[in-house]
């Protein structure tokens with residue numbers, strides 16, 4: 139393996155002169171877990187940390203190394219650990235807006251060639267959400283491919299209908315597949331090329347980790363079924379770059395609701411679902427969005443990202459609703475109940 143196999147192409151080559159440093163080599167960030175890093179080069183993958191100087195120089199969290207970044211590092215302890223000195227500029231990136239007090243960005247992954255935007259064609263199907271991911275990919279100069287999973291749960295006609303809906307609204311390639319029957323998986327696999335980097339994006343429970351496991355050919359990363367609807371959920375806690383046997387690299391991500399992709403500008407059209415998504419970013423897990431400090435919902439209203447009127451109706455409704463007291467996981471289980479909640483909420487708003 140050489141660096142080129144890991145994605146160090148002409149673009150990085152062209153930028154490399156000013157990043158060369160005595161006693162150091164280039165490596166790629168393969169995982170990030172709260173301030174600790176794994177970096178990978180031609181021969182090894184080792185834990186690494188930032189030099190104090192670099193940590194000090196980095197002004198904003200978006201400039202911290204993220205999975206997929208190229209760095210200049212030196213190795214110590216017989217090459218079993220490393221120190222990161224420099225971070226290369228990003229050729230492409232995937233980032234989300236945070237809904238904190240200041241509208242800021244959080245990096246999801248860097249130097250991604252193609253983003254797989256994964257939706258289940260069962261209950262998760264939502265062309266508008268797909269559209270938001272497309273905006274995110276375009277923003278970071280990443281090519282998008284839409285993946286519809288769980289085709290085994292709907293009829294051929296229903297699937298054709300869904301593909302038609304998507305094709306009508308987006309230009310991206312659409313691939314439908316089932317991780318259960320394997321139908322469509324070949325077409326998906328053909329989109330992977332050696333030396334290129336791919337990222338799986340999409341809500342929790344749509345089958346991203348299952349796709350990764352299928353590619354690896356075994357159950358390496360845990361997935362978990364949670365309901366009787368054929369859906370399930372699993373929280374991928376850290377982002378890790380996996381080199382597949384064919385030479386393509388793939389990064390799995392946690393669900394974007396957990397990542398809070400629903401941020402600036404999305405809330406008003408989104409309706410009440412936006413509150414649920416935003417509240418994932420509140421400082422306190424049990425935030426009532428009424429008076430707590432660090433409340434992402436109120437911050438979004440102050441920024442004008444969410445309408446104050448909707449907020450008032452929401453506060454009124456949530457007081458009536460037992461639904462509010464549930465954790466996100468419980469909510470997913472009760473998705474049907476949530477659907478009814480939204481419906482009745484909308485009806486009451488009309489009245």
Ligand SMILES: Nc1nc2c(ncn2[C@@H]2O[C@H](COP(=O)(O)OP(=O)(O)O)[C@@H](O)[C@H]2O)c(=O)[nH]1
Pocket residue numbers: 287288289290291315316317318340341342343344345346347348349360361362363364368369370371372373374393
């Ligand atoms: N019926 C069906 N279930 C699937 C399919 N793909 C994944 N699942 C199930 O959906 C659940 C969530 O999958 P997971 O890969 O953890 O989703 P992630 O949160 O997107 O990573 C698991 O129970 C999987 O077995 C599929 O194509 N069809």
Ligand SMILES: [Mg+2]
Pocket residue numbers: 346347348372373374390391392
């Ligand atoms: Mg997962």
Ligand SMILES: [Zn+2]
Pocket residue numbers: 417420421425426427428430432433434435436
């Ligand atoms: Zn709040």
